[in-house]
Structure formats: C-alpha cells, structure tokens
Amino acid sequence: MANYLVTGANRGIGLEYCRQLKERGDTVIAICRSACDELKNLGVQIESNIDITDDASVNDLVHRLKGLHLDVLINNAGIIEERSSIDNLNFESIRRQFEVNALGTLRVTGALLPNLKNGSKIIIMTSRMGSIEDNTSGGSYGYRMSKVAVSMAGKSLSLDLKPKGIAVAILHPGLVQTRMTGFSGITTSESVQGLLKRIDELNLDNTGTFWHSNGEILPW
Numbered sequence: 001m002a003n004y005l006v007t008g009a010n011r012g013i014g015l016e017y018c019r020q021l022k023e024r025g026d027t028v029i030a031i032c033r034s035a036c037d038e039l040k041n042l043g044v045q046i047e048s049n050i051d052i053t054d055d056a057s058v059n060d061l062v063h064r065l066k067g068l069h070l071d072v073l074i075n076n077a078g079i080i081e082e083r084s085s086i087d088n089l090n091f092e093s094i095r096r097q098f099e100v101n102a103l104g105t106l107r108v109t110g111a112l113l114p115n116l117k118n119g120s121k122i123i124i125m126t127s128r129m130g131s132i133e134d135n136t137s138g139g140s141y142g143y144r145m146s147k148v149a150v151s152m153a154g155k156s157l158s159l160d161l162k163p164k165g166i167a168v169a170i171l172h173p174g175l176v177q178t179r180m181t182g183f184s185g186i187t188t189s190e191s192v193q194g195l196l197k198r199i200d201e202l203n204l205d206n207t208g209t210f211w212h213s214n215g216e217i218l219p220w
C-alpha cells in the first residue's frame with residue numbers, strides 16, 4: 001500500500017487512476033479544481049481548488065500536504081485546444097497550453113519535491129503528439145509544443161533526481177475515450193491498467209524512458 005497523488009483527478013484518465021488505485025488498496029490524494037460526485041463517491045482524500053497554473057494555489061497545496069510522504073506523484077492534468085493552424089496562429093491558446101501542460105506540471109513537481117524521497121516515483125503524462133519523430137501530420141502547435149516541453153522536463157528530472165533515488169516515467173496513455181478526444185479510442189480502464197503496469201515497473205535503471213501505456217518504448 002503506497003501513497004499516490006493524482007492531478008486532474010476529477011475526470012477522464014485522472015479519475016480512472018484514482019478509481020483503480022483505490023480499488024487495489026493504495027492511498028489516493030486526488031487533486032482538482034472542483035470535485036465531481038463520482039470522485040467524491042470514491043472515498044479518497046480530495047484536495048480541491050487547486051489550479052496548477054497558479055503559484056498561490058500550488059503553494060496552498062504544499063501547505064496542506066506538508067510532512068506527507070508521497071510514493072508516486074502522477075502529473076496528469078492537461079489541456080488541448082485546437083485553435084491554431086499555420087494560417088491562423090493563436091498565441092493566446094498556444095500560451096495557455098504551455099502554462100498548463102508544461103509549466104503547470106513542472107510547478108507542481110518542483111513544489112512537491114520535499115514530499116518525495118529515495119524510492120519515490122514521478123509520472124509525467126505527456127502525449128505521442130509530443131514525439132518529434134512520430135509527427136507525420138503537422139498542426140496542433142500549442143499541444144504538440146507543450147508536450148515536447150513537458151517530456152523534456154521529465155527527462156531532465158530523471159537525470160537530476162536519480163542521485164536522490166527518485167525515478168521518472170514519461171507516459172503516453174494511448175488514444176483514450178475522454179472529453180479531450182471527444183470520447184474516441186480505448187477505454188480509460190484499459191489505458192490506466194497499462195499505465196499502472198508501467199508505473200509499477202519503473203525503477204532507477206529504466207528512469208527517463210518515454211513509454212506508451214501498452215509497454216512500447218516511443219521515439220522522442
């Protein structure tokens with residue numbers, strides 16, 4: 001039984017992480033802006049009113065979790081906005097995606113480092129859309145660029161934190177049926193089963209790897 005913190009816990013993949021972790025007997029700290037009934041009914045610890053783009057909000061979270069040891073920090077919160085094409089670049093939208101996907105993830109991770117110790121794990125939920133080699137269709141500037149950035153943060157974290165005994169995985173969940181995809185793809189249940197296998201197998205020898213939830217190693 002271990003302590004898992006999950007951001008973006010109120011729906012989609014984050015909610016399913018909470019459900020499966022709770023079911024297998026782990027302790028879950030669910031982070032969200034606003035808890036839905038489904039999350040409330042899980043009976044996990046909920047920390048709401050946390051916006052990962054806001055320093056004061058994340059400082060509040062640090063205060064609330066002071067002294068709590070985390071075995072696994074799952075940075076899952078993210079957004080996609082399809083509002084930019086090469087003919088119509090929308091820098092407001094691109095900036096928002098950087099703020100949440102890249103900077104928000106790094107802000108939460110940096111702030112909660114005191115809660116991690118030798119043997120802890122950090123999970124960066126990135127996307128295959130952030131793979132440069134895999135990009136054969138172009139577009140999606142804000143989402144793709146912000147996910148490349150967060151994958152790079154994950155790689156640096158893996159190198160910086162290895163001496164402290166903390167391992168880092170950079171994970172793609174697959175194309176998953178959530179609000180983000182218009183509910184197309186595999187079920188959240190199937191995706192999270194694979195993601196939890198990757199997390200369970202993560203160690204200091206394979207730290208810094210970019211995996212698909214199905215176990216495939218993805219190209220950068």
Ligand SMILES: NC(=O)c1ccc[n+]([C@@H]2O[C@H](COP(=O)([O-])OP(=O)(O)OC[C@H]3O[C@@H](n4cnc5c(N)ncnc54)[C@H](OP(=O)(O)O)[C@@H]3O)[C@@H](O)[C@H]2O)c1
Nearest residue numbers: 008010012013033051052076077078127175176178179180
């Ligand atoms: N679904 C896929 O096929 C797919 C594929 C590749 C990667 N991913 C990645 O997997 C992760 C989860 O995606 P999902 O499909 O489950 O998406 P989702 O259903 O849209 O859920 C996104 C979650 O992120 C939270 N969030 C967004 N902005 C936030 C902020 N500023 N502060 C705190 N929380 C915030 C949302 O909270 P609110 O409810 O408050 O908005 C929500 O809980 C994301 O990082 C996504 O990029 C998903």
